[in-house]
Amino acid sequence: MSKKKTGKIGVLLVNLGTPDTPSTPDVRKYLREFLLDKRVIDINPVGRYALVNGIIAPFRAPKSAKVYRELWTDRGSPLMYHGRDLQAKLQTALGDKYHVAFGMRYQNPSIKSALEELREQSVDRIIVVPLFPQYAAATTGSVHDKIMEIVKDWWIIPSINFISSYCDDPNFINAFAELGKKYLAEDNYDHVVFSYHGVPERQVLKGSDHGYCKLGTCCNSYNKRNKYCYRASCFVTSRLLAEALGLREDQYTVAFQSRLLSDPWLQPYTDEILKTMPAKGYKKVLAFSPAFVADCLETTIEVGDEFKEMFLHAGGEKWVLVESLNSSDPWVEALRQMVLEN
């Protein structure tokens, strides 16, 4: 790949992607690319095309565009500008021996353009850091898949180090704990919710190591057999984060949000469980979204606004979302360490 040997190391940060603008056509374009990915809607291709082009893209796009307009800022989509800020800060933290690029799995900046940027810099090897702490075939798996699809056409394929999971990385956990501690010091919350993006149960079972994962107590420990089980990964992040925050097991709940279509997704569903909390005496709840390292539609709007409204409507008094890691210093430091160790 390198025209000359520079000794430089490329770091490729990749997040999911966001529409170019919150207009309905751009949101439709984004949803179409995203949901036509065979790792995201993992059904037969004919069914997937019919579902996405016939139902989701036409009907969901205008509704999603409305929500994206609420989220949009002068700097555009938060997922985008937090990614750019993180890229700049990590570049400064790592120094000239590294070149940090940023790409999105869907839409822009494309992974292809980010890889071309690294090729232009004549880097000798590449470390891929998907901005998803917990492995899921639909996210991390898809990023790796796309990178392999692109580099397979390069004449020289450099060493590429794919980081697949860091759900139990102490520096990642510490970065979230630092944010959370400030909130816990400010008020007496009755309960904490760790709300993760869901995935269909089927997708977790497909990755099960010789039937080890049965969506039961198997996920309560994190070990060699379930290292890439999304459910076990979310559980270990929650346990470690709770420990760092000084929470007992009965002081927090793990739940899953953002399901699409009617097949069973990981449970409990956040929007259902939060409605039962006020009756249990959990009137003041602090919510974390530890599957996201940057604020986006799923955190700010879904957890921060929509879940809050549901919780208050169900008799709750206070629902507060802890912001995501974004480009905070402990998160930049966690990534710097991760890169140095790889």
Ligand SMILES: C=CC1=C(C)c2cc3[nH]c(cc4nc(cc5[nH]c(cc1n2)c(C)c5CCC(=O)O)C(CCC(=O)O)=C4C)c(C)c3C=C
């Ligand atoms: C945290 C990791 C994520 C997993 C796992 C994930 C799985 C997954 N998502 C969908 C469908 C949608 N997700 C949408 C938005 C969205 N999803 C993630 C992350 C994960 N998704 C992020 C960071 C975002 C926000 C992007 C932004 O621009 O802010 C959407 C679009 C929003 C909407 O229309 O409501 C859909 C649709 C599936 C089907 C899936 C697993 C199979």
Ligand SMILES: [Fe+2]
């Ligand atoms: Fe999603």
Ligand SMILES: [Fe+2]
């Ligand atoms: Fe499991």
